[in-house]
Amino acid sequence: MKPKMHSVAPNATQVRQRVLSGMRPTGALHLGHYHGALKNWVRLQSEYDCFYFVADWHALTTHYEDREVVEKNVYDMVIDWLAAGLDPELATIFIQSRLPEHAELFTLLSMGTPLGWLERVPTYKDQIEKLKDRDLATYGFLGYPLLQAADILIYRAGFVPVGEDQSSHVELTREVARRFNHLYGRESNFDVLAQAVLKKMSKSDAKAFEVARKSFQQDGLETALGQARALIAGCEAFGAADRERLEGYLRGTGKAILHEPQALHTEVRKLPGLDGAKMSKSYGNAIAMREEPAEVERKIKRMPTDPQRVRRTDAGDPTRCPVWQFHQVYSKADTQAWVMQGCTTAGIGCLECKQPVIDAIKKEQEPWRERAEPYLSNPKQVHWIVEVGTERARTVARETMRDVRAAMGLTY
Ligand code: ATP
Ligand code: MG
Numbered sequence: 160m161k162p163k164m165h166s167v168a169p170n171a172t173q174v175r176q177r178v179l180s181g182m183r184p185t186g187a188l189h190l191g192h193y194h195g196a197l198k199n200w201v202r203l204q205s206e207y208d209c210f211y212f213v214a215d216w217h218a219l220t221t222h223y224e225d226r227e228v229v230e231k232n233v234y235d236m237v238i239d240w241l242a243a244g245l246d247p248e249l250a251t252i253f254i255q256s257r258l259p260e261h262a263e264l265f266t267l268l269s270m271g272t273p274l275g276w277l278e279r280v281p282t283y284k285d286q287i288e289k290l291k292d293r294d295l296a297t298y299g300f301l302g303y304p305l306l307q308a309a310d311i312l313i314y315r316a317g318f319v320p321v322g323e324d325q326s327s328h329v330e331l332t333r334e335v336a337r338r339f340n341h342l343y344g345r346e347s348n349f350d351v352l353a354q355a356v357l358k359k360m361s362k363s364d365a366k367a368f369e370v371a372r373k374s375f376q377q378d379g380l381e382t383a384l385g386q387a388r389a390l391i392a393g394c395e396a397f398g399a400a401d402r403e404r405l406e407g408y409l410r411g412t413g414k415a416i417l418h419e420p421q422a423l424h425t426e427v428r429k430l431p432g433l434d435g436a437k438m439s440k441s442y443g444n445a446i447a448m449r450e451e452p453a454e455v456e457r458k459i460k461r462m463p464t465d466p467q468r469v470r471r472t473d474a475g476d477p478t479r480c481p482v483w484q485f486h487q488v489y490s491k492a493d494t495q496a497w498v499m500q501g502c503t504t505a506g507i508g509c510l511e512c513k514q515p516v517i518d519a520i521k522k523e524q525e526p527w528r529e530r531a532e533p534y535l536s537n538p539k540q541v542h543w544i545v546e547v548g549t550e551r552a553r554t555v556a557r558e559t560m561r562d563v564r565a566a567m568g569l570t571y
Contacts, residue, residue, distance in 0.1 A: 188356070
């Protein structure tokens, strides 16, 4: 075990909130994936109990006709993750399709989820528009945000790191959880059970709790909610299940079987591709995380620059040049100033200007290549990491499904 595990206080791991995120194995990861998502994943792994999964079923929602793509990229993507610095001792890494529990929860949730909720997800119409060459008028594609909801809810994740465009998916997940708890969280004897829990409190505290609960439920008084919660928190006789039941009793929501997650907004920038548009493998403008250095050099050298700077002696305008966008990500202030000055006065040529970007990207890639090396030469190690992660995830998923089945009356 690595020393950093020991620096975590014994019970700190228990209270660490869970973060869940996934990526679709549809190709080699590129610099955009690193700057837009992975870098953040690496940062989160030491603060949260992170669950990161290979979303192979999600890949099939758009790539159902090309199974080789998904098949080829599953373990390769995990190698990219490890190369970026994910530590399998800190984060749980697993493959979605190895856990049929996701599909079971998806099916059960689908029964009560209104179609309109899915049709209204903004990315639904966008993507259908964007990916016109694929037939996405499928049941699976419409349902994928619900599958995502199942992925999140099954691990009772507290946080989901998302970019702006994905917020609506977390919102849908919250609605689905709320609806589920509302439909199935109210056991017929819920209030009786809650009052039995209250008996573990001192008489005066229990009385104060009831007063606060009524004033919250009748008048919506937030201060009363706070008082009641403080009483729950202060009672040492309660276990986790007691606290949860009283929280549901207090808010009038019943038992929370599925937990509402929150979106974890982090500032990530959109990385442009070689042509200035967003870097994406489908646009053919990407540099892979583990692209060969010679290839990086070739790609950058061929990048278009300010179209109006035709001759070396013409002054250029960086704001019209995609290389400048790379400088904004990769170069320090002094280099940026050198570019700005040199370009606008025709003091430097475009190839000269590109060199610091080439150097910076190659340097960024070095540790990735180094970390990937042992995994590439020993793929069994990667399989083992995924194996361990999958079993860890399964323990949690099974527990949730037990509660879900019981709540829905599926325990005969
Ligand atoms: P691609 O867009 O290359 O085809 P993909 O569609 O399989 O890849 P996405 O789902 O678009 O993958 O991206 C996975 C994650 O990486 C998302 O969190 C997304 O925001 C991030 N990401 C992808 N491309 C970029 C980029 N150019 N800049 C910043 N973040 C990006
Ligand atoms: Mg994309």
